Amino acid sequence: MSQPATINAEPIGITNLPNQRYKIVSKEGAAFTIMLAGESGLGKTTFINTLFQTVLAPHQDNRNRFNKPVKKTVEINIVRAELEEKNFKLRLNIIDTPGFGDNVNNKNAWQPIVEFIDAQHESYMKQESQPQRSLIKDLRVHACLYFIRPTGHTLKPLDIEAMKKIGTRANLIPVIAKADTLTPNEMLEFKKRIRAIIEAQNIRIYSPPIEADDQAAAEHAKQLIESMPFAVIGSEEDFEVDGKMVKGRRYPWGFVEVENDQHCDFRKLRSLLLRTNMLDLIVSTQEIHFETYRRLKMNGEVNTDDSKDTSSKRKSAERFIDNPEFVEEEKRLKRYFAEQLRNEDQRFKQWKQNIHTEKNRLNHDLANLQSDMKKLEEEVKVLKQAKAHN
Numbered sequence: 001m002s003q004p005a006t007i008n009a010e011p012i013g014i015t016n017l018p019n020q021r022y023k024i025v026s027k028e029g030a031a032f033t034i035m036l037a038g039e040s041g042l043g044k045t046t047f048i049n050t051l052f053q054t055v056l057a058p059h060q061d062n063r064n065r066f067n068k069p070v071k072k073t074v075e076i077n078i079v080r081a082e083l084e085e086k087n088f089k090l091r092l093n094i095i096d097t098p099g100f101g102d103n104v105n106n107k108n109a110w111q112p113i114v115e116f117i118d119a120q121h122e123s124y125m126k127q128e129s130q131p132q133r134s135l136i137k138d139l140r141v142h143a144c145l146y147f148i149r150p151t152g153h154t155l156k157p158l159d160i161e162a163m164k165k166i167g168t169r170a171n172l173i174p175v176i177a178k179a180d181t182l183t184p185n186e187m188l189e190f191k192k193r194i195r196a197i198i199e200a201q202n203i204r205i206y207s208p209p210i211e212a213d214d215q216a217a218a219e220h221a222k223q224l225i226e227s228m229p230f231a232v233i234g235s236e237e238d239f240e241v242d243g244k245m246v247k248g249r250r251y252p253w254g255f256v257e258v259e260n261d262q263h264c265d266f267r268k269l270r271s272l273l274l275r276t277n278m279l280d281l282i283v284s285t286q287e288i289h290f291e292t293y294r295r296l297k298m299n300g301e302v303n304t305d306d307s308k309d310t311s312s313k314r315k316s317a318e319r320f321i322d323n324p325e326f327v328e329e330e331k332r333l334k335r336y337f338a339e340q341l342r343n344e345d346q347r348f349k350q351w352k353q354n355i356h357t358e359k360n361r362l363n364h365d366l367a368n369l370q371s372d373m374k375k376l377e378e379e380v381k382v383l384k385q386a387k388a389h390n
């Protein structure tokens with residue numbers, strides 16, 4: 001892997017991260033891995049560059065079978081970048097995958113993606129026991145954005161299958177690509193239909209936790225859940241609107257803005273990924289997806305050497321994941337970690353309160369000292385005057 005790029009774009013808000021769950025984020029900052037998946041040409045590479053306001057994932061120059069140049073991603077491309085805002089560091093990994101759907105037979109087109117996710121769990125598991133944690137290479141996928149073609153109709157069987165497979169291994173976030181190609185009503189209908197399919201097909205998607213003791217955060221999480229699947233617009237071009245440069249796409253009939261909530265859900269998705277839910281994505285990857293992988297592995301139910309999905313072992317692993325017992329266990333784990341996080345928050349609030357009390361006490365002491373000093377100065381003055389008279 002090459003040296004990580006340093007992003008010098010406008011602040012994108014990662015400094016809010018320590019406020020989420022400061023404790024889990026170590027002094028070195030956080031490491032966060034986002035994966036992009038879905039059919040070819042839906043704007044995956046463009047989206048990454050829009051999200052980070054820079055050409056972070058270059059479009060690869062390739063040629064199609066007619067020898068025409070095309071900017072397609074042809075292999076899994078790992079981009080590393082470091083972001084720093086107000087002393088908070090984020091080590092970012094972007095896994096940009098080649099879109100599928102171009103082949104005559106697209107069956108199992110999702111396989112390289114699923115294998116990549118599994119391989120990262122496997123690699124982390126092997127490294128875990130080594131003594132020097134700083135040497136661990138961790139590319140476990142914390143969020144997989146799955147791009148859906150904005151047909152306005154329904155989900156393809158390939159999408160359903162791919163999402164099912166990904167959802168059992170990583171935090172799956174479905175995204176409707178190129179939101180500018182559907183009218184607002186078409187988009188509403190399309191979203192409704194996709195949500196119904198996700199439910200009917202038992203596709204596991206990431207759901208932001210609703211915090212019981214923080215009303216504003218709970219409201220925000222509810223809004224995010226209602227917006228799923230997020231409709232996004234990507235653009236690598238800036239246009240001037242009312243004297244301000246904004247990202248968007250220009251059409252003969254008008255202009256669509258990436259960061260306008262009336263036009264798409266880009267801001268909500270960015271907030272989920274980089275501000276409000278980054279830590280939950282990291283923690284749930286560790287506690288749910290990685291732990292599940294480890295458990296299946298221990299039970300001998302995952303065999304990473306199998307390249308074919310027809311393997312009976314993999315089938316039994318999937319049966320395990322669909323098992324109500326597993327679902328119960330997952331719920332229990334989620335409740336447990338939500339509880340842990342709440343306790344952490346409580347401890348932090350208490351600690352803040354103690355500091356506040358201590359500060360008040362010190363201020364009070366300081367005021368007393370100052371007043372004592374003033375009195376002493378007065379006394380010295382009086383004594384000096386008395387001495388002068390004598």
Ligand SMILES: Nc1nc2c(ncn2[C@@H]2O[C@H](COP(=O)(O)OP(=O)(O)OP(=O)(O)O)[C@@H](O)[C@H]2O)c(=O)[nH]1
Nearest residue numbers: 040041042043044045046072073098099178233234
């Ligand atoms: N209308 C519209 N076009 C978009 C949007 N995002 C990207 N595009 C265009 O779609 C084309 C494909 O974009 P890419 O970002 O290369 O798509 P990709 O998903 O990475 O494609 P593969 O690498 O082949 O998988 C480009 O011409 C983009 O300018 C969008 O939100 N709306």
Ligand SMILES: [Mg+2]
Nearest residue numbers: 044045072073
């Ligand atoms: Mg691409």
